[in-house]
Amino acid sequence: MRYYAHSPKDDVPAxxxxxxxxxxxxxxxxxxxxxxxxxxxxxxxxSRLVDMxxxxxxxxxxxxxxxxxxxxxxxxxxxxxxxxxxxxxHFLHDENLSPFAASLIFAHHIGFxxxxxxxxxxKAAFRxxxxxAETDELLPMFERIQNDLVPSSFSNExxxxxxxxxxFLRMLLSCLTDADHTDTAINYGKYPAQxxxxxLQPKERLVQLDRYVEKLGENDERSMLRREMYVxxxxxxxxxxxxxxxxxxxxxxxxxxxxxLLAQVEKRGLRRIFVVLPFTNIIKQSVETYRKAxxxxxxxxxxxxxELHHRADFENEDVRHLTALWRAPIIxxxxxxxxxxxxxxxxxxxxRLHELPGSAIFVDESHATLPVKLFPLAWKWMNIYANEWxxxxxxxxxxxxxxxxxxxxxxxxxxxxxxxxxxxxxxxxLFTYEKxxxxxxxxxxxxxxxxxxxxxxxxxxxxxxxxNTVQSAAVLADTFEKCFGRxxxxxxxxxLTPIDRERTLERVQQRLNTPNDINWTFIATTCVxxxxxxxFRKGFRELGSLVSLLQASGRVNRNGKFPDAEMWTFxxxxxxxxxxxxxxxxxxxxxxxxxxxGREISPMLSTQSITDEIRLNGVSSKYKELLIYESTNSFRSxxxxxxxxxxxxxxxxxxxxxxxxxxxxxxNWQELQKNSVQIAYYKLTELETPEIxxxxxxxxxxxxxxxxxxxxxxxxxxFDK
Numbered sequence: 001m002r003y004y005a006h007s008p009k010d011d012v013p014a015x016x017x018x019x020x021x022x023x024x025x026x027x028x029x030x031x032x033x034x035x036x037x038x039x040x041x042x043x044x045x046x047s048r049l050v051d052m053x054x055x056x057x058x059x060x061x062x063x064x065x066x067x068x069x070x071x072x073x074x075x076x077x078x079x080x081x082x083x084x085x086x087x088x089x090h091f092l093h094d095e096n097l098s099p100f101a102a103s104l105i106f107a108h109h110i111g112f113x114x115x116x117x118x119x120x121x122x123k124a125a126f127r128x129x130x131x132x133a134e135t136d137e138l139l140p141m142f143e144r145i146q147n148d149l150v151p152s153s154f155s156n157e158x159x160x161x162x163x164x165x166x167x168f169l170r171m172l173l174s175c176l177t178d179a180d181h182t183d184t185a186i187n188y189g190k191y192p193a194q195x196x197x198x199x200l201q202p203k204e205r206l207v208q209l210d211r212y213v214e215k216l217g218e219n220d221e222r223s224m225l226r227r228e229m230y231v232x233x234x235x236x237x238x239x240x241x242x243x244x245x246x247x248x249x250x251x252x253x254x255x256x257x258x259x260x261l262l263a264q265v266e267k268r269g270l271r272r273i274f275v276v277l278p279f280t281n282i283i284k285q286s287v288e289t290y291r292k293a294x295x296x297x298x299x300x301x302x303x304x305x306x307e308l309h310h311r312a313d314f315e316n317e318d319v320r321h322l323t324a325l326w327r328a329p330i331i332x333x334x335x336x337x338x339x340x341x342x343x344x345x346x347x348x349x350x351x352r353l354h355e356l357p358g359s360a361i362f363v364d365e366s367h368a369t370l371p372v373k374l375f376p377l378a379w380k381w382m383n384i385y386a387n388e389w390x391x392x393x394x395x396x397x398x399x400x401x402x403x404x405x406x407x408x409x410x411x412x413x414x415x416x417x418x419x420x421x422x423x424x425x426x427x428x429x430l431f432t433y434e435k436x437x438x439x440x441x442x443x444x445x446x447x448x449x450x451x452x453x454x455x456x457x458x459x460x461x462x463x464x465x466x467x468n469t470v471q472s473a474a475v476l477a478d479t480f481e482k483c484f485g486r487x488x489x490x491x492x493x494x495x496l497t498p499i500d501r502e503r504t505l506e507r508v509q510q511r512l513n514t515p516n517d518i519n520w521t522f523i524a525t526t527c528v529x530x531x532x533x534x535x536f537r538k539g540f541r542e543l544g545s546l547v548s549l550l551q552a553s554g555r556v557n558r559n560g561k562f563p564d565a566e567m568w569t570f571x572x573x574x575x576x577x578x579x580x581x582x583x584x585x586x587x588x589x590x591x592x593x594x595x596x597x598g599r600e601i602s603p604m605l606s607t608q609s610i611t612d613e614i615r616l617n618g619v620s621s622k623y624k625e626l627l628i629y630e631s632t633n634s635f636r637s638x639x640x641x642x643x644x645x646x647x648x649x650x651x652x653x654x655x656x657x658x659x660x661x662x663x664x665x666x667x668n669w670q671e672l673q674k675n676s677v678q679i680a681y682y683k684l685t686e687l688e689t690p691e692i693x694x695x696x697x698x699x700x701x702x703x704x705x706x707x708x709x710x711x712x713x714x715x716x717x718x719f720d721k
Contacts, residue, residue, distance in 0.1 A: 003149060004070040005058055006187055014072055015187045017061065018149040023186075025054040028179035031354045034271075035171060038358035038390030041162035048159070050175045052091070052101040055152050057108055057176060060086035060135070062142045084109060085128040085135045086142050092126065093139070097154070102126050104172050108180060111345035112169060115633035163388040166630055166638075167381070170344075170353055171389075178325075178351035190665065198303045200272060200329035202265040205294045206234070209262065212293035213255050222559055225430055226252035232422045234259035241386035244366075245396040245421040248554075248603065251430050253364065253396050254289055260421055261360040264392050272359040275332045276339075278368045278530050278551075283307055284502045285532050287332045294330065307498075308333040308673065325669075326355035335369035336644040342381050343642035345635040357389040365530045366395040366403070368547050371583070372613055374642055375409045377626040383416065394421065402607055408614050411627060431603065438553050438565045440601040444543070444592070446573035449479050455570075456521060456540055457484070462512060463521040464536040466552050467572070468544055468581035470495050470525055474710035475577040475717075477523040481706070493525040495708030497654060499674045501527075503705065508534060528555060535559055539567040545587030546594065546609040549601065569595060577717055586613050649678040651696050652689065654703040663692055672696075677709055 005020035032050040036043025060083035061070060068074040084105055091102035103112065106126040118125045124132060161168040185191035213230050217223030229247060233256040245257055261273050275290070277283050284307065291301040306328035344350045363369060370378055385391040395418070403409050404418055420427070447455060453476065456465060467473040470493045477491035490511070492504050511517045512534060526544070528534065529551040535558035541549055549569060557565030569591070572578050590612045599605065629637040651672070653659040658675045661667045677699075679689075684697055692698045701712025 002071070003062055003067060003145065005061055006184060007070045008072040009188060012188050014070060017058070020183060020187070021055060021058065021150050023183045024057065024176075024179045025051060026179075027182060028054040028175045031175040031178060032172075035175065035354040035357040035389070038270075039163070040388055040390070042168055042388075045159045045161060046168070046171060046175070048154070049098055049100050049104065049172055052098060052154050053087070053104040053108070053172070053176055054179065055150065056087040056090050056101075056146065057105050057180065058083055058087065059090060059105075059142050059146060060084060062086070062145050063138065082128045082131050085131050086139060088126050089132065089135050089139050090143060093136075098159070099126075100160075100169070100172070103169070104176060107173055107345075108176050108347060111347060111350070111639070112173065112633075112635040114629075114636050117634075164384045166633055166635070167384050167388070169633075169635075170342075170350055171357075173347060174350050174353035177347035178354060181348070181351055195327070196303065197327075198299070198329050200265060200270075201296065202262045202270075204296055206259060206262040206266070208296060209255065209259055209293050210234075213259075216255075220559075226256075228426060229253075229422065229430065230256040230259060232426055233257055234263055236260065236421050238264060238419065238421070240417070240419055241391065242382060242393045242395065242416070242418050243421050244402070244418050245394055246427060247396070247422060247430050254286055255293060257362050257364075257394055257396055257421075258290065258294070261362055261392075261394060264394075265360050268360075268390070268392060270358050270360050270390065270392065271329070272326070272355065273330045274326075274338065274356075274359055274361045275330070276335055276361060276363045276369065277332070278335055278365050283332050283334065284498065284505065290330060290332065302670065303328060305330045305332060308337050326352040335363075339370060339374070339378055340642065340644055343377075343639055345639040356385065357391065360392045360394070361385075362394045362396065364396050365547075365551060366397050368530065368545075368551060370644060372409075372610055374626070374644065375403055375406075376411050376624070377630055377638070377642065379404055379409055380411070380627065380630070397606075403610060406607065406611055406614070409610075411624070437560050438539075438557050438567055440549070440553070440569070441566050442569040442595045444569070444571050444595065446571045448573045448575060449476060449578060452476065452570070452572070453479055453483060459538045459566075461518045461520055461538065462536050464528075464534070464539045464552075464555055465521060465523045466528065466539075466541045467523070467525060468542045468584055469579045470710060471577070471579045471713065471717075472542070472572060473523055473525045474707045474714050477707060478714050480521060480523065486706070488520050490520065490522045491524065491706055492522070492528060493708065493710070494527055495677060495710040496705070497675050497677055497708070500705045500708065505532065505534075512536070526552075528552075530554070533558070535561075537562050537565060539565075541567065541569055543569055543571045543588045543592060544581075544584045545613075546591045546601070547606055548587075549591065550603055550606065577714075586616050590616065648681045650681050650684055651676045652679045652684070652699050652709070653692070653696065654699040654709060656698075659692060659698045662696065679709065 003017040004014040005017045006015040008014045028050045029047055032047040036046040039046065060066065060081060061079070063081045063083070065080045066083055069076040069079055087105035088102040091097045091105070092099065103126050121129070128135070182191060186193050217226055229252050233245065245253065247253060265273065275286060277286065287305055287307040290305045295301045295304050308331065341349055341352050382393050386393055402418070404416065456463060465476065467476065473491065473493050474495060477489055480489035490504060490508050492501060496504065508522055511520065522536065526548060529548055532555065534555045536556050539552060539556035541552045549567065553567040556567050572580060574580050590609050594601065594605065626638060626641050629641065653662060653676050655675055658667065658671070662672065687701065689697045689700055699709055701709070702715060703709050704711045707714060
């Protein structure tokens with residue numbers, strides 16, 4: 001009798017059980033060995049446990065009722081029996097085998113449970129309580145069939161991890177689920193059987209980067225400081241696994257820290273570089289810089305530097321191939337995608353994690369990447385990956401924010417030293433230049449749309465306006481267009497697809513480089529606060545956090561050419577159209593107090609502002625809550641609590657032709673990233689937006705390249721009003 005692991009679909013025949021098991025085993029063990037190479041304590045155990053779990057992860061598919069569906073003899077979208085329970089039972093029934101392998105099999109579709117809650121289930125722990133009696137009866141038969149199809153034997157030393165248990169378990173789950181999902185996608189012809197691997201080659205790329213930087217800049221003070229910064233970062237000696245680079249906006253961190261990382265990768269024998277940008281960031285400009293500066297002759301830039309704008313993680317077999325992965329040697333991504341992967345318990349998301357060990361990670365504007373309450377656990381993970389999994393971290397900041405020195409954040413790691421990449425003398429030079437570049441002003445009486453528009457336009461341009469919500473930015477941009485004409489306003493937010501954001505930024509850059517084109521306004525969300533090389537004469541920012549204000553100011557008079565450059569703080573008068581961001585309530589209150597008490601707005605206040613925000617709420621348990629969940633192996637609670645952006649969003653395709661290609665299986669994950677947006681799930685439900693594939697939607701209102709999907713929302717809001 002033949003046994004199957006996946007049912008026939010379209011023109012693809014059913015996949016045989018043994019073929020799937022052996023392919024998953026080979027791929028999962030390969031992942032484990034590559035990640036385990038960088039583990040100081042648990043590399044061998046990782047490979048052994050992954051090997052065990054991979055062999056038995058689908059044992060329950062051998063049930064005759066499941067085989068009826070998998071062979072194609074019986075129609076059904078779901079298997080009639082839980083196929084996971086048998087594999088878990090196999091390892092739990094033998095005390096010489098590993099309970100870790102049982103928990104891994106139990107979790108490979110649904111994620112790990114909270115272990116304290118699972119322990120309360122007694123003998124039903126890591127089992128399907130309704131099925132376990134039947135499974136236990138059939139288990140000897142399943143094991144005989146398994147042994148006939150794919151015989152195997154394992155060491156009787158299950159072992160326990162010596163390092164952090166939670167991180168180790170997530171690494172296990174990543175290796176197994178990525179192998180499982182990848183082989184399934186290959187079987188159905190949605191993923192290449194032979195994937196091209198591009199090596200990092202740090203020595204060669206550093207030479208390429210040196211050549212690129214030599215051609216940049218002029219002979220002015222800013223350019224000379226940038227060149228000095230680059231050499232200092234590239235050539236510094238660093239023995240510790242976590243470092244910081246405190247230098248102001250516009251000092252050339254994009255290339256300077258990359259040079260430092262390439263040098264460290266070469267020295268430490270690492271395999272991958274991550275560039276993690278603030279969660280509201282536009283990453284395209286950084287990606288373009290790296291592709292120009294680092295790609296070697298005859299290489300495909302997209303294969304060398306991958307850009308991940310937002311999370312795209314899918315469990316369903318029909319869309320697994322669209323999950324954004326960490327395969328490239330250099331990955332530029334957002335803090336949302338990066339840190340939520342570290343926190344994840346969802347297999348479709350966590351399948352990337354095994355690519356992280358042995359990486360150098362550049363966290364740009366590290367003070368602004370996460371909400372304050374997430375820093376304690378994020379800081380703990382940074383130390384674990386640095387000390388147990390061969391990672392090197394460079395925490396860059398333009399705001400002198402040493403968050404690791406704040407007791408509520410540092411917790412048990414408060415005595416850890418984080419050395420600076422550049423010395424005090426150069427840092428003083430950079431900040432002295434920064435202080436003379438811009439003046440901070442405020443006008444805090446609340447303003448509605450019309451009053452705000454008139455006030456902003458009373459200043460000379462070009463002008464930058466940053467608001468705290470996508471809707472407010474779209475409403476103000478729409479008002480400017482109606483009042484002054486399209487040529488007097490540009491707009492940018494995450495309501496636009498990455499492709500349209502890229503085009504908008506190119507147009508904005510062209511206008512800024514046109515000397516006579518000055519009477520216009522660029523209205524945006526916080527997505528332009530970091531990582532974009534733009535320079536306006538006047539800046540206006542809705543009241544938010546101090547660090548956001550400092551970052552936004554880096555887009556004003558960036559090169560010191562305007563003697564009257566100002567950065568204004570203002571407040572909105574919320575109404576039917578304008579919206580305040582509740583997530584910025586505490587940080588806005590801190591900045592308002594600083595302004596009203598006449599405190600000098602400067603980077604020196606950054607660490608203080610985070611400390612004040614913590615104390616505004618009182619030193620409550622919420623700064624320890626996630627650490628407690630992590631220490632008790634409460635995986636689901638950690639994932640639920642560690643939300644960089646506290647909203648449930650879905651991927652939405654806005655182009656009809658792209659949506660059609662997606663429905664017919666003619667789109668890869670890179671194209672999906674470039675041609676989609678993320679919208680809150682409640683909003684999609686409210687608007688009855690059609691779901692075209694599992695967890696992927698098609699926008700059914702107006703979309704244009706000016707307001708993005710907010711064109712349809714603004715139109716509806718006006719109608720409702």
